Amino acid sequence: MSRIVMKFGGTSVADLARIRYSARHIKREVDAGHQIAVVVSAMAGTTNQLIEWCNEASSLHDAREYDAVVSTGEQVSAGLLAIILQDMGISARSFSGWQVPIKTSNVHGAARIEGIESSLVDARLNEHQVCVVTGFQGVSENNRITTLGRGGSDTSAVALAAAVKADRCDIYTDVDGVYTTDPRIAPKARRLSRISFEEMLEMASLGAKVLQTRSVELAMAKGVRLVVRSSFADPDAPQIASDGSNFGVPGTLVCDEDEILEKQIVSGVTLVKAEAKITLRSVKDRPGVAAAVFGALADEQIIVDMIVQNVSDDGRQTDITFTVPDGEFDKAMAAITLDEERFEYDSIAGAKGSAKISVIGVGMRSHAGVAASMFKALSEEGINIQLITTSEIKTSVLIDERYAELAVRALHTYYGLDRDEE
């Protein structure tokens, strides 16, 4: 017997038919004798409607009232799921965030979970009652409903799994796992049976969009094993992973690096398109200049992605290049050119239309030459590299957007990630 938290996102509870289908996944686990807590999102579309109403009511709405309104979506889906489970003969009840309670900070609209008093849920789980908990929300110390911000349901699920000491947390979504790259770009993309938390973090923040970054960070910190799997899969199919891995389900296990025996040097290739690059030339090389530049951008709420600054050859001036989304390019240029004196550069140049390609893998730590081989693979395709940044388990390059898909496919093949032809 295991204790499992199962999380179902908006598309998995989009309507009653989908909720019923998701309930069959729950029934399978209950029938196997497991103790089950479920975390649900709102029915797809509901949250957007509620947000729209709040915005229509006032463009500057009180975040506390926004939370009261928007949190109702999960209350509805949790109640309906509990009813459907009961209809299948499964003991179940719903819990709103405040009923658990899931205690959060009082930063409404973007609250952080501070603690979960799990004794009530714990007792119900021990009685083998399915506890259906509303995701995305909690309650502040002032007894007001809070929401965690977009994608917060994944975080709710991980936090609940940590609180009730679940053996794993299954994230049911509309894809059946984490892929080596986007299958729409590289048809030979393969589902990973395992991926480390660190790699998943790089994947999530680089555009894989399967799991919310915060939830992966929390899972890593609390040691909660995550499984990304599809709620659209046949709930009654035999639950044996094709790779024979021990968690026994088709999907991707996100876990500690130590659980991954054969580490790939590269686990995945990611792509972010529509990046604009801006270069400041001959910037005075002295403390405070970079802070001034990026402070000005932060003041405009512009999120900067890559930043590269080289060591200056004469110790007096240097070049700084950074990237922003294409849509923010004009705003970023304006922020930097408005008050040129302050930033002390000679000239500024920039252009839209680049793409960032990254290769990710914990194996890089122990394998030299990954970056070099990446550049080689790209040069073989005649692709010029504009910018390079690296982290411990990731190497990213900026290239002309026109070659983005070609680069992803080339690297995917080069690092041996292609699916075997059957």
Next chain:
Amino acid sequence: MSRIVMKFGGTSVADLARIRYSARHIKREVDAGHQIAVVVSAMAGTTNQLIEWCNEASSLHDAREYDAVVSTGEQVSAGLLAIILQDMGISARSFSGWQVPIKTSNVHGAARIEGIESSLVDARLNEHQVCVVTGFQGVSENNRITTLGRGGSDTSAVALAAAVKADRCDIYTDVDGVYTTDPRIAPKARRLSRISFEEMLEMASLGAKVLQTRSVELAMAKGVRLVVRSSFADPDAPQIASDGSNFGVPGTLVCDEDEILEKQIVSGVTLVKAEAKITLRSVKDRPGVAAAVFGALADEQIIVDMIVQNVSDDGRQTDITFTVPDGEFDKAMAAITLDEERFEYDSIAGAKGSAKISVIGVGMRSHAGVAASMFKALSEEGINIQLITTSEIKTSVLIDERYAELAVRALHTYYGLDRDEE
């Protein structure tokens, strides 16, 4: 300065434009220096959608989960109203039933309010913050959300008014008061400036449909003065009643009889159509027979309206007549004829297509001959009376449905209720 509870029903918060319009009524009272608590229903249509989902999820759904789902409607409208009030520069916040808390029995779907801990709301009112409270719901001692059943928002408003010792409770609806009769039937129907609780109770249960019966009972018991008024009226119109009455608003004040100086003998005429009558002839006149008959009907969930039994002339047998809605006629006949022996009657007769006309007025208590004059007025129109029942402040007759509207208009004129022609 007064303390006022303002209740807005589903049509008064049907969409953001309607909520905004209702908010202007609140602003008027706030600007006048009053302390305001607001009770809201769900946006019209929302509750039906939520109920439909529950029914679709399972025909035999858990009432606790039903309550969790259905109660979200008011949470949304309360939050949106609070946002709109703030947008108008009015200090406001929403309260869910559990946040107040409004404590109820745990009869889910039809809970009764057992007490309101008003200290939190009270403190906010003293700070002149508008407290927007979700109607129709509360929380059980098990910390689960309960609903009060259909129309429960009126009851929430009255209970809150009693708890915070409000000077009055304004029920905003889609009509501008209580009328002497249905204006669609008698175009000369007049809005009553005042009506007693007792009369309102008879009006409400006889089809006036303006106020929920339970809320009037509670208001009478707690001495809460109610004002029925229209949220569709111009919020900025001068708030002086045309009759100069002291509550200062156009609408109908529902209050204690003592507050009504000039008591009308008859305050209103009501009509219920589609009544079926069933007569049991030569029933054995002995204890337990009536109980057996109406017990059998109750077992079938048939709600019986009028019941008439005459004193038997020989002390051995009597006739019993009762009415049920036309739609229940066949079921009622079946229940009574299934086991004839048990009910010990000689013959049974029944027919659909009657109408019940009632005249209501506290003045009847002190005026003899109201019933007699009613029969006279009807006979002058050639209308035959099938059945008569009376209570202290009401006389009802059953007549052929074809003459229903004629009878209402005749009685309305006869008792001097017609509006003056201007």
